[in-house]
Amino acid sequence: MFIQILVLAVIAAVVLYQLYATLGRRVGRQPEDVPAVAKPASALAGSTEPLTGGRLEGVAALRARQPDFDPGHFMGGARAAYEMIVKAFASGDRDTLKPLLSADVMANFEAAMVAREAEGRSEKVELMSPPRVDMESVTVEGDTARAVVRILAEVRARTTSAEGEAVDDRRTAELWTFERDLKSSNPNWTLVHVAAAEA
16 A cells, blocks of 8 residues: 555656646747837827827927826826716716816717707717827917827717617717816816817
8 A cells, every 4th residue: 555655656746747847948939038129209108100290399398398298198098088088978977077178178068968868868888999099289388288189989879768779880080189287286188179080
């Protein structure tokens, strides 16, 4: 009996050693073998276009007033704001919208939401894929920084009314203009204008 246990123990040890040798072996190129490549300062997170020309000059002008401005971080925030605003508008979530919109944009959104509610319609929106965002322009006028972002998105809207539910899949192309008061301690940008853009 003791001999059988000893033999099984030896077999187990051999199997475990072979398993360890296989799993512990480095196969092919490893991530640490590839030297890190720094991203160009003009690259934007979530954007397919680098900053060039006037856009680069605009960012430089903004950084002169706000040295910690990061275009990549800003574009990520613009995408997040787009998703939040589109969904909040569809659901009529005014509390979410108010801090993100200028008074004029909020008034336009409010009128549209009131009209929709008066017709007894409700809406739910989902984004079929992450929207594409590209910086169109950055300007600084006095103490106001302004950034125009081009947003392409694929949206599915589900509208419910007395007639039932309707589903509308559409591609949208819009220019969203964000502003920020450079004298303010509030780092957030406000949506001040929405316009249609070419797809």
